[in-house]
Amino acid sequence: MATSYTVRQGDYLSKxxxxxxxxxxxxxxxxxxxxxxxxxxxxxxxxxxGDKLVIPDRVLREEDRPVDKKHTFKVKVPGxxxxxxxxDMYEEPVANAQCLLSIDGEFRKVTTDDKGKIDEPLxxxxxxxxxxxxxxxxxxxxxxEIPIKxxxxxxxxxxxxxxxxxxxxxxxPGTVDDKDNPAFVTAVERFQAEHGLTxxxxxxxxxxxxxxxIHGC
Amino acid sequence: MANGKxxxxxxxxxxxxAGKHDDPGRFEVLxxxxxxxxxxxxxxxxAPVACxxxxxxxxxxxxxxxxxxxxxxxxxxxxxxxxAELLVELPGxxxxxxxxxxxxxxxxxxKILSGRRARIIYALIISNKEPDLALKMWQEVAAEEKxxxxxxxxxxxTTGLPHGTSDKELMKAxxxxxxxxxxxxxxxxxxxxxxxxxxxxxxxxxxxxxPILIFSEKKNKELExxxxxxxxxxxxxxNRRVIVLLFPKGSKVEPxxxxxxxxxxGITDCLAQFHKDGDKRRKTRExxxxxxxxxxxxxxxxxxxxxxxxxxxxTSSPCEKALSIVKIRLFxxxxxxxxxxxxxxxLNGKTTADRATGAPPNPQGKFPGSPVGSSSTPSGATKExxxxxxxxxxxxATVNVxxxxxxxxxxxxAPLPKVDDPDDFEFEMDVTVTIPxxxxxxxxxxxxxxxxxxVNPPKPIVGLEDPIRAFQTDYKAKxxxxxxxxxxxxxxxxxxxxxxxxxxxxxxxxSQVPLTR
Numbered sequence: 001m002a003t004s005y006t007v008r009q010g011d012y013l014s015k016x017x018x019x020x021x022x023x024x025x026x027x028x029x030x031x032x033x034x035x036x037x038x039x040x041x042x043x044x045x046x047x048x049x050g051d052k053l054v055i056p057d058r059v060l061r062e063e064d065r066p067v068d069k070k071h072t073f074k075v076k077v078p079g080x081x082x083x084x085x086x087x088d089m090y091e092e093p094v095a096n097a098q099c100l101l102s103i104d105g106e107f108r109k110v111t112t113d114d115k116g117k118i119d120e121p122l123x124x125x126x127x128x129x130x131x132x133x134x135x136x137x138x139x140x141x142x143x144x145e146i147p148i149k150x151x152x153x154x155x156x157x158x159x160x161x162x163x164x165x166x167x168x169x170x171x172x173p174g175t176v177d178d179k180d181n182p183a184f185v186t187a188v189e190r191f192q193a194e195h196g197l198t199x200x201x202x203x204x205x206x207x208x209x210x211x212x213x214i215h216g217c
Numbered sequence: 218m219a220n221g222k223x224x225x226x227x228x229x230x231x232x233x234x235a236g237k238h239d240d241p242g243r244f245e246v247l248x249x250x251x252x253x254x255x256x257x258x259x260x261x262x263x264a265p266v267a268c269x270x271x272x273x274x275x276x277x278x279x280x281x282x283x284x285x286x287x288x289x290x291x292x293x294x295x296x297x298x299x300x301a302e303l304l305v306e307l308p309g310x311x312x313x314x315x316x317x318x319x320x321x322x323x324x325x326x327x328k329i330l331s332g333r334r335a336r337i338i339y340a341l342i343i344s345n346k347e348p349d350l351a352l353k354m355w356q357e358v359a360a361e362e363k364x365x366x367x368x369x370x371x372x373x374x375t376t377g378l379p380h381g382t383s384d385k386e387l388m389k390a391x392x393x394x395x396x397x398x399x400x401x402x403x404x405x406x407x408x409x410x411x412x413x414x415x416x417x418x419x420x421x422x423x424x425x426x427x428p429i430l431i432f433s434e435k436k437n438k439e440l441e442x443x444x445x446x447x448x449x450x451x452x453x454x455x456n457r458r459v460i461v462l463l464f465p466k467g468s469k470v471e472p473x474x475x476x477x478x479x480x481x482x483g484i485t486d487c488l489a490q491f492h493k494d495g496d497k498r499r500k501t502r503e504x505x506x507x508x509x510x511x512x513x514x515x516x517x518x519x520x521x522x523x524x525x526x527x528x529x530x531x532t533s534s535p536c537e538k539a540l541s542i543v544k545i546r547l548f549x550x551x552x553x554x555x556x557x558x559x560x561x562x563x564l565n566g567k568t569t570a571d572r573a574t575g576a577p578p579n580p581q582g583k584f585p586g587s588p589v590g591s592s593s594t595p596s597g598a599t600k601e602x603x604x605x606x607x608x609x610x611x612x613x614a615t616v617n618v619x620x621x622x623x624x625x626x627x628x629x630x631a632p633l634p635k636v637d638d639p640d641d642f643e644f645e646m647d648v649t650v651t652i653p654x655x656x657x658x659x660x661x662x663x664x665x666x667x668x669x670x671x672v673n674p675p676k677p678i679v680g681l682e683d684p685i686r687a688f689q690t691d692y693k694a695k696x697x698x699x700x701x702x703x704x705x706x707x708x709x710x711x712x713x714x715x716x717x718x719x720x721x722x723x724x725x726x727x728s729q730v731p732l733t734r
Binding site for chain 1: 244245246248252253257263493532
């Protein structure tokens with residue numbers, strides 16, 4: 001019997017899939033019962049607390065193979081990645097900088113590219129990581145600890161998601177639960193002004209689209 | 218309530234405070250993992266690592282002149298030493314200076330005033346490495362404010378230079394006297410590295426836009442009703458401060474990209490940085506309660522700063538907290554205050570040597586030791602004999618005080634007791650500082666204990682087997698409704714509270730040395 005699952009803060013589909021024993025999140029995402037949510041959220045890894053997912057039963061898949069031979073089955077799963085672009089407060093990329101990325105206690109040396117981007121594989125289920133920049137041109141950023149909360153980015157159409165992206169981009173320092181919060185409105189206005197949009201302090205579809213464009217998701 | 222964290226707290230002096238910022242959430246990124254082409258962008262902010270504050274008390278009233286005291290412990294030299302220590306801990310941290318004015322007066326003039334104080338402090342900080350620039354800046358402010366005879370006298374007294382010395386030589390020597398030699402900071406050690414001739418990025422005045430204390434309606438009404446504005450100005454002192462921020466090593470800003478206008482410019486660029494509700498934030502009064510910087514800690518939307526740029530720089534600053542003062546008054550067994558008593562105070566694990574404040578000796582040079590109540594001195598000083606004053610961020614539960622009676626003739630100038638010899642004191646007591654604001658049994662017992670009538674002493678005290686009865690006996694003359702019956706009844710509790718909070722014990726029969734807060 002298919003089960004229903006309510007999304008909690010920090011959940012993302014690859015993680016939910018893994019928790020339910022699915023190696024491929026698409027089995028859930030592409031299921032007919034989730035079509036509405038899929039068309040609403042679009043990004044399976046940016047879900048909102050309260051979203052309801054239908055988790056289908058795991059179906060036994062049978063493959064016919066001769067018993068006297070060895071066979072290899074590879075599970076083709078679209079990889080989960082941690083992609084982060086780092087910039088300084090002047091929007092200059094933190095380019096070609098060596099960093100230390102710690103995920104689940106495991107340390108990895110990574111280097112940002114020309115645009116300041118890090119692109120690393122992620123195991124579904126990981127919820128947090130820490131990044132320490134080591135030799136950026138912007139020396140004041142070296143040795144700063146950057147905590148990364150994986151899966152805690154809310155969808156763009158939700159207020160908290162807009163706030164989170166504006167915070168990531170440095171326009172807004174805190175959390176927002178009221179669209180009339182003056183600090184949030186100022187942040188939206190600043191963002192709009194800097195990106196050639198009508199400055200009205202309201203994060204409507206045009207502003208959201210630009211926000212997605214600049215932030216990356 | 219005592220600081221239980223491992224990290225050492227900020228350091229305070231009589232006129233300032235220095236401390237590190239602590240805000241790991243500053244750089245936190247909320248990330249959506251990707252299965253397609255998505256990515257996330259994080260723009261890392263410029264976040265200060267530490268701060269340093271010089272209080273209004275260091276400046277002469279309504280002026281940017283820094284007044285020196287005879288004891289360097291009592292003037293800006295102690296704050297500058299804090300800064301030097303901070304720079305040892307965080308070498309290479311670029312600085313930026315922010316001056317603030319109180320809400321009295323208009324925005325425009327207050328910007329200039331706050332800007333002047335920032336310029337003075339900036340100049341003092343660089344005076345060892347860049348004496349000529351520092352002198353030039355002080356001369357400019359002196360001319361603007363028309364410094365005259367009183368400033369000159371102060372400078373002559375401090376430097377010992379004779380009357381008639383040129384202003385230039387005098388100021389130069391004065392700055393040298395005020396700046397600790399270990400403070401070696403140059404123009405390039407500031408955030409904008411001194412590239413802008415007007416100092417944009419290195420020092421600025423915030424006018425009255427960022428108060429840390431906004432009086433309640435009630436208090437404001439009371440203060441404004443008085444003809445003499447001194448109480449109002451005194452109460453507003455916490456707002457008149459200079460804040461120096463230290464940034465991560467390697468930080469640098471381009472003056473053209475720095476939002477704050479220069480110290481001598483007008484307020485237009487400041488207004489552009491205001492929160493949407495900036496004026497509300499810095500002006501709204503609550504009916505009964507004073508608003509403070511701490512309100513922002515609970516809810517950022519309720520902050521008192523109008524400037525959003527300054528606000529986000531100072532979110533985790535220990536320097537913007539208004540400090541509380543704990544006052545402990547020492548008395549001997551005859552209920553006489555103990556001025557100049559040498560003492561060792563241990564608070565939150567830090568022990569400092571100190572000396573209780575006292576009235577200056579009378580003209581015969583004899584030690585006062587006068588009974589409580591007769592402390593009017595020739596200079597008209599208030600009843601301040603025997604007080605220890607501690608500036609704290611949070612009230613501790615108790616403070617351990619060790620003290621001795623001052624030797625004959627020992628005054629405020631006597632050398633402080635040695636910290637490393639704690640056994641060299643006659644008396645010791647754990648003074649309870651945090652007492653519930655009521656007359657419950659628990660609260661009353663704590664007050665009685667502070668007063669020397671410990672209901673539960675660790676060892677029985679000879680002559681004080683019944684402390685409550687003893688208290689009642691001693692005070693029944695002063696409080697008509699006390700009945701000597703050995704029980705902690707309401708009149709007794711009330712009397713204990715009155716005596717304790719007023720620091721005003723009477724001569725008593727017991728042998729214990731009483732202490733009050």
